[in-house]
Amino acid sequence: MMELKRFIAENSREALQQVKQQHGDDALIISTTKVGKKTEVICAIEESVNNEKTEAKETGTATLSDDKSKTSTAPKTEVHRDELSSIEFSEQLGRIVRKSESKKPPKTPDVNELMKTIQEDLSDLRHKLEDQANTVTPITKARSALNTFGKREKFREKQDQLAGSISNLLEKPISGQRNWNGTSIFYGMPGSGKTRTIESIISGFSDQDGLSDCTLIEFNSSKRTNIQTFANLSKLSQHFNIAYFRENNVTNLLNRLSKLDESDRAFVEISYEDLELIRQNSPKLKELRTNHFLCLAADASLYSLRKIVDTSPELLRSIVMTRLDLIPDAEDLVAELAEIAASVVAVYNHTSNDDLASVDLSSQKTTKV
Numbered sequence: 323m324m325e326l327k328r329f330i331a332e333n334s335r336e337a338l339q340q341v342k343q344q345h346g347d348d349a350l351i352i353s354t355t356k357v358g359k360k361t362e363v364i365c366a367i368e369e370s371v372n373n374e375k376t377e378a379k380e381t382g383t384a385t386l387s388d389d390k391s392k393t394s395t396a397p398k399t400e401v402h403r404d405e406l407s408s409i410e411f412s413e414q415l416g417r418i419v420r421k422s423e424s425k426k427p428p429k430t431p432d433v434n435e436l437m438k439t440i441q442e443d444l445s446d447l448r449h450k451l452e453d454q455a456n457t458v459t460p461i462t463k464a465r466s467a468l469n470t471f472g473k474r475e476k477f478r479e480k481q482d483q484l485a486g487s488i489s490n491l492l493e494k495p496i497s498g499q500r501n502w503n504g505t506s507i508f509y510g511m512p513g514s515g516k517t518r519t520i521e522s523i524i525s526g527f528s529d530q531d532g533l534s535d536c537t538l539i540e541f542n543s544s545k546r547t548n549i550q551t552f553a554n555l556s557k558l559s560q561h562f563n564i565a566y567f568r569e570n571n572v573t574n575l576l577n578r579l580s581k582l583d584e585s586d587r588a589f590v591e592i593s594y595e596d597l598e599l600i601r602q603n604s605p606k607l608k609e610l611r612t613n614h615f616l617c618l619a620a621d622a623s624l625y626s627l628r629k630i631v632d633t634s635p636e637l638l639r640s641i642v643m644t645r646l647d648l649i650p651d652a653e654d655l656v657a658e659l660a661e662i663a664a665s666v667v668a669v670y671n672h673t674s675n676d677d678l679a680s681v682d683l684s685s686q687k688t689t690k691v
Contacts, residue, residue, distance in 0.1 A: 326352065329363045337363040480660035488643065488656070491669045496642075497526025499668045505579055505588040505610060509597055509637060510617030511626055515644030517554045519617055519670045520589045524562060537588040538566040541575050543596050551591065572603050579610045597634060613640070615667070620646040620655055631662055638664040647671040 331337035334354050341349050345367050352364040491499050508516045538555050559566035569575040582588055616637035643666050
């Protein structure tokens with residue numbers, strides 16, 4: 323327990339020497355105050371009360387309680403106001419120190435109990451959230467219906483326009499849906515129908531159009547060969563007797579395209595992973611009369627579409643829709659495309675465009691026999 327002791331000497335140096343002689347370096351100096359012509363030093367030591375009183379008698383020092391009694395017997399003329407205030411301050415400080423030491427430190431919370439409490443709270447919260455999620459009120463249903471209705475109505479006009487555009491494209495084979503002169507670059511996720519689209523376009527060219535001006539180019543910056551793409555384009559090249567080149571370097575690709583004549587028609591297939599690499603060289607590609615198309619499978623997931631929206635929004639202006647014959651109803655897809663202001667410039671089906679099954683594009687059914 324900490325106790326306060328008071329030493330009075332002619333000056334502070336002698337008082338501090340007394341403190342050091344009796345209590346060593348462990349004593350904590352609390353205050354040094356002038357009391358009359360002498361110096362008072364208050365220090366705190368960890369020692370029992372009985373020992374303090376014993377030492378006080380032997381050394382001539384006194385505890386604060388003894389000093390108080392002695393001070394009361396001294397003549398009033400020798401007790402100054404500074405001395406009284408110093409003694410009162412020391413006594414108050416001593417009581418505060420003893421009181422603070424008597425308090426026990428707060429109990430450290432048990433970690434296991436704390437973790438158990440947190441887990442129970444989280445479990446309760448999870449159950450409440452699950453109950454809320456499973457509770458579908460009439461108001462919730464009404465709001466959902468209104469949101470869906472409002473969304474559909476907002477883009478109904480765009481949806482009808484896009485559905486009409488797709489229906490018009492379906493009236494022709496893909497080779498005649500647009501002008502394929504110059505260099506056509508096709509992007510798309512794996513399985514989106516890039517190779518089949520190129521094959522369908524070239525197959526639709528008549529003999530009088532001539533195929534001698536057609537060139538096939540595959541670009542893949544990775545060292546891995548896409549066996550399926552290589553086999554299909556090689557077969558197409560041999561069947562129509564047209565040139566087929568494989569490039570894995572952008573510089574070589576640009577050089578290859580720059581050597582084409584204005585009347586040549588080149589069809590370039592690029593993996594979606596290389597899109598950013600091609601985008602970095604877009605200024606040079608624009609100088610080479612290149613047209614860029616995104617092959618989008620009609621049966622692709624909405625996640626794939628949203629990924630394209632986030633990473634390559636510029637490709638949404640020239641979509642080649644593929645595999646349209648593999649879905650029974652294209653209304654939802656057309657609505658999504660209308661919402662993001664996409665533009666469909668060509669349509670390719672696995673079945674021949676001249677022998678299409680019925681395809682529902684919107685609320686107005688479009689059927690071609």
